Amino acid sequence: MKETRYFFVPDAENQTELPQEEAVHAVKVLRLAGGDEMYLMDGAGNFFRAEVAVAAAHRCTYRIMEKLPQQKAWKGRIHLAIAPTKMMERMEWMVEKATEVGFDEVTFLNCKFSERKVLRVPRLEKIVVSAVKQSRKPWKPLVNELISFSEFVSQPRPGRKFIAHCYDEIPRKDLYTELQQMVVDDEVTVMVGPEGDFSVDEVEKAMACGYEPVTLGDARLRTETAGLMAVVMSQLAKRL
Numbered sequence: 001m002k003e004t005r006y007f008f009v010p011d012a013e014n015q016t017e018l019p020q021e022e023a024v025h026a027v028k029v030l031r032l033a034g035g036d037e038m039y040l041m042d043g044a045g046n047f048f049r050a051e052v053a054v055a056a057a058h059r060c061t062y063r064i065m066e067k068l069p070q071q072k073a074w075k076g077r078i079h080l081a082i083a084p085t086k087m088m089e090r091m092e093w094m095v096e097k098a099t100e101v102g103f104d105e106v107t108f109l110n111c112k113f114s115e116r117k118v119l120r121v122p123r124l125e126k127i128v129v130s131a132v133k134q135s136r137k138p139w140k141p142l143v144n145e146l147i148s149f150s151e152f153v154s155q156p157r158p159g160r161k162f163i164a165h166c167y168d169e170i171p172r173k174d175l176y177t178e179l180q181q182m183v184v185d186d187e188v189t190v191m192v193g194p195e196g197d198f199s200v201d202e203v204e205k206a207m208a209c210g211y212e213p214v215t216l217g218d219a220r221l222r223t224e225t226a227g228l229m230a231v232v233m234s235q236l237a238k239r240l
Contacts, residue, residue: 005030005038006136008129012040012048016061023060026052032060043132043140045070070138074238075184076159078103081152082227083194086115092127094224098231099131099141107144109152113196119146149202152191153209159187163211164226165203175214175230179237188238190214190230195223 007022009015018026026032032052040048040062047068053061080103084091095106108119124143132140160182162175179188191198191211198206207213216229 005032006047006133007038007040008043008133008140009040010043012042012050013046013064013067016053016063018060018062020058024058026060027055027057037065038062040064041132041136041138041140043129043138045072045138047138072139073102074235076238077105077187078231078234078238079105079107079157079187079189080192080227080231081107081109081189082192083109083111083114083223084116084119084146085195085223088116088120090222090224091116092124094227095124095143096127096131097228099128099137100135101228101231101235102135102137102139103141103231103234104139105142105144107152108146109149109191109193110146111149111194112199112202114194115196116194117146121145149198150205153206153211157187157189159189161189161191161206161209161211162214163191163193163198163203163206164214164216164230165193166197166215166220167200167203170200170203170213172213172215175216176233176237178212178214179233182237184238188234190234192223192226192230 007018009018033055034052036052038050040050047070048064049066050062050064053063110117121143128141128143203213216226
């Protein structure tokens, strides 16, 4: 029995051809030919059963046979805002694993103690697409550019908003307990700081903008681990 092949095709229903990178993989690596079955993912909640129409050197056209709308495994929206680590490999790992778990959006923050000020968003997009296909997630998370901390917290956002920090002098609630008390259909935004944490001024500014200070538990976590933990907690709470 042949393995089911999945390809990421934005707006697949209104297209007839795989994106070039996907086409090369389909034709050159998997050696698909006319009439072979495949599944398309549009990243917006739909799978499509399709068949290859024409397979050429660097092109692969298709015919959609059946649209298969999917049900998201969690309620509402999960938005992670995180300061990227100095070692980008750690952030790439976090984005990949968070995508496999399932979330809706990630924004990268430029904070006072940030050690990384530049991001290659196209590379992160590729990692996200690969994780979406590997885990067969119907929704592709939105990957946003780097934004200043002040600009991000000043933007209005629906639902509940949290900032995770490690300052004992600023009272914190337990994030998972607070998530369990939310209306599951609401949006949740969780902010995670850089390796040196947010500054006290940043935490206070976020609180003034409606963010609730929280802890992710007793352990002191690396930035990428904290980001993944926030996504997992949000997922579990929003599955209830």
